[in-house]
Amino acid sequence: MKLVWSPEIAAKAFMDTVKSCELFQGSSVAELISAMAAGWNAKLIVETWTRGGVTTTSIGLAVASSHTSGRHVCIVPDEETRSEYTAAMEKAGMSPEVIVGEPEEAVKGMLIDFLVVDSRKNNFARIIKEAKFGHRGAVLVCKNASLKVASDFRLRSLFDGGSRRIVRSVFLPVGKGLDIAHVAAGENGSGSDKVKKSRWIRRVDRQSGEEYVIRQ
Template identity: 85%
Template sequence: MKLVWSPEIAAKAFMDTVKSCELFEGSSVAELISAMAAGWNAKLIVETWSRGGVTTTSIGLAVASTHTCGRHVCIVPDQDSKNEYVAAMQKAGMKAEVIIGEPEESVKGMMIDFLVLDSRKNNYSRIIKEAKFGQRGAVLVCKNAMSDLRLRNLFDGLSRRIVRSVFLPVGKGLDIAHVAAGENGSGSDNKVKKSRWIRRVDRRTGEEFVIRK
């Protein structure tokens, strides 16, 4: 099953996020990500957050989850982060489902449709390697991304593959990737199967055959 884009739901989530974030400056990232999550009809939206972080993106994701009838889960490192996050979301009129723990451990039991990470955190590549994505594929968004460090490079050696990716100069940089549907899991020990060409020659006729295996 492949991801199906719904422009109508995306537009509604975009406008609702504009209204919810109208008091925040530089909320264009939140509006874009919200529209993407809603448009892809994401049922499980996961993000990571720590104290002092901006919550506009979280507001946008919460808005998106209401349009998709899905879950929006935020993973935080400790109780203080949870308290600050929940208070900020409540102030914005949003409910928050929060998990305390190491993100790379917390994502193991989830089948994620939409994952938002911060490239400034050193563990974001480990989170991607441990994450499991739904059978219909998934969308990854990396905030504060540098154009020379792409999500595509992190999938070398994993059982999942990137269908397409794009870097957008929005906010402090967004690296967005669509992960293919089909393969299960994403453990770092799995290896990507690569096709190869085999050349065979019929000794009797001398005819040459090339077979892709």
């Protein structure tokens, strides 16, 4: 099964996020990401957050999860960060699931449909490499991206080219920059590091008697 876009759900999530973030300036990133997560009908939405970060994106993801009947999980590094994040989200009327721990370890036990990370953090590449994606594929969003390095090259370097590969990617100059990628559907229900093995098939032409070996 592949990701299927639903413009109706995306539009509803976009408008609900506009209403929820109307008191925040520069919330266009939250609205865009919310519409994307909802439009792709993401059932497991995962993001990382550190102290002092903005919560508008989180609000947008929470809104999206309510439209897809999915889970919105935020991974934070420690209890102090959890308290700050929870208080900010409760003030906005949201209560997402919060996991305390190293993000690159926490994502190992999940099959993610929609992943949001911060490109400014040193561990964002490790998080992406450890993430497991669902059988429908996934959408990856890197916030605070930069054009100093070509976004397509930067993202593709984090995948092995097998079942973990990027179908397409784009850089959007929204907010402080967004790198967005559609990750291919993995084999056996996950985006694991398993690479499909080639098979050699033997064929014999009945008329000529010649033997062919074909790689599939």
